[in-house]
Amino acid sequence: MAQRVGMEVSVAIGEMVRMADADVIAAYPITPQTHIVEHLAELVADGELDAEYIPVESEHSAMSACLGAAAAGARTFTATAGQGLELMHEVLYVASSMRLPVVMTVANRALSAPLSVWSDHSDAMACRDTGWIQIFTENGQEVVDNVLCAFRIAEDAEVLLPVMVHLDGFHLSHVIEPILLPEQGEVSAFLPPNKYPLPLNPEKPVAMGDFGPPFIYTEAKWAQEVNLKKSKETILNVWRQFGDSFRRHYQPVEHYRSDDAKVLLLTMGSFSETAMTAIDSMRSDGKDVGLIRLRLWRPFPFEELRQAVKNAEVLIVLDRALSFGGPAGPVASEIKAALYNQQTRPKIVSFVGGLGGRDITAKGFTEIVNRGIEVAQKGSKDEFEIFGVRE
Amino acid sequence: MAKRENELTWRELEIGVIATEPGNASQYRTGDWRSQKPVYLFERCIKCGMCQLFCPEGCVQQNAEGYFEADLYYCKGCGICARECPTMVITMEEEKE
CATH class of the missing domain: 3.40.50.920 (Rossmann fold)
Known part of the structure; x- marks a missing residue:
């Protein structure tokens, strides 16, 4: 049975990523996302999560490393906020266009200037058109539940798209809430292993993110649009199955x-x-x-x-x-x-x-x-x- | 060989436009870029192969008589071969279209 525990939401996100058994985490700390990645770094350092933790030099590198990891078939997680999300911006498009199932929590933060570490949705809105699936949450339980759902949605063979889970910085990231954390067995039963269909593999080489001349670009973008729209079926289905398993129900x-x-x-x-x-x-x-x-x-x-x-x-x-x-x-x-x-x-x-x-x-x-x-x-x-x- | 890339519909693309076949860049008609083409006066040619060595596209090959000639499917018309040819075999002519 799931335990109801008083826990900081950022720590609870880290615990969910641990139970989801992420393979690679590449992240750069930025307020108010810091506690999420700090907790994950601790879990990896303490041997509680068998993952590669890549302490990169910027958010641009964080997302780039995530692309490589996801392309190799790894279950990949990162988190950011505000200016960090902006610094990732160009790579966000590459993740969705290359159909790489990265999961990211965004602890929503206002954009400079004047410098603000506090919450609003200007960072999220600036990446509206990046082709990511984007879910907004309103309390800690919703964040944790949707991080689990996000892995399942992103990695679904019909979807293969990156997912952002938005949570308001401080209002959610830094509060201690009673959270129902599922048991490891429940998470493992809900989340099948990641099977990226065409991973980077020296035995069977592929080329990703190639040159797309005018004769192919329109087809590529339309395929991406159709795929993102169609992903709603899977999102609804995953939320339905989550509701069946965990008795908490989510709607668009x-x-x-x-x-x-x-x-x-x-x-x-x-x-x-x-x-x-x-x-x-x-x-x-x-x-x-x-x-x-x-x-x-x-x-x-x-x-x-x-x-x-x-x-x-x-x-x-x-x-x-x-x-x-x-x-x-x-x-x-x-x-x-x-x-x-x-x-x-x-x-x-x-x-x-x-x-x-x-x-x-x-x-x-x-x-x-x-x-x-x-x-x-x-x-x-x-x-x-x-x-x-x-x- | 399946369809050429410029004939594929959006439904036929691999996820994320991943290329699964090696060497498909050879389908790309870089000759489309050309505004000038190389024209040869082979009686001056000493078959030294300098044009082949310098061609940045790697599209110069020896023909049946042993003369070096650019494959116009790929030749971008850069003119480097004409510049490097020691016996001035090659001149660059404007494409008509």
Whole structure:
């Protein structure tokens, strides 16, 4: 039986990677991801995890080493945050384009300048189009569960894509939570050995990441797009099987008191739990509001989102990142695009808030919802509003 | 040999466009890049092979009469052979197309 233990979420991630029996970990420490890789380095040094730990000189090298390891058929893990994710940027595309099943946790951190180690989603949004499967989580249990699921999804013969598991820096990475850590036997039963179909092998040579002239590039990119979209079937299937085995269930779009709600709030990441408290209090005041949380960011869950908002009149989207000079927060832009051609759709109101570790309290979420309803009724000349800025 | 790479559909690509057949770079028609082609005056040729030695593409071979000649499927028209030929056999001519 799984034990419920009080554990720092970063340490729990390391424990899950140990039970997943990762073969190679290449990582560069960066706040607030540091405790994840520190714990893994300890596990390897203490002989509790039989893996190659590569202490690289930068995140660019970390991801490059991960590519080589995954290409050789190793179960590969890394973690980063903020500027580190940015330094990896070009190699992220190579991992997905070469179909290498690397698993990475990102302890989401705001981007400089001014220098901020605190959490928001600007790092995640900057790598939106890198072709990785991307999952957002809202508490420690979800992170640990989805790290296990991520290995299974990434390495599935139908998928073979890298997976990012996003967790808010500090809000999740550094908190001690009661976490149900499964037994080794349960993990081993759920996660079959990694069998990369065409690994680097001197006996049977292959060439990876070759030159792609104009006559092949379009075909290569379309194959990649079709593959990422199709991966949703496997993701749903893995989450379903995870639910059967561990009794915790995950959906691309999660619902909270949203079924009959005329007003919906949409959040991602750890803010969702505070938002739930706000929804509860508004419900007890007789307000017709609910919450939906976007868990699967890539591939984007079009059908599930459309289904989730079909009865709503107002949809208020909170982004934790700016798209400078753009039409809305990056998440709100995508939600608008996903709903624009629908026969009926809610009015969409876009807010940006919670930047660089700025908290939004339950009271703050209530203010956002009330203001969102007002904007939906009266209209606004602005594409979006920023929440909590001092005038 | 299966289909040439420029005939493959997206469904037929190997995962991640991994190349599983060795030597498939030989299918790549680098001759497409050429704007000038080498033209030979073989009566001056002493068959020294300097052009073959200097060709960066490695596409110069001896023909049946023993003269050295570039394979235009690969020749990029760089003109190095014309420059190095000690007896000035080779001149570079503009491609017409």
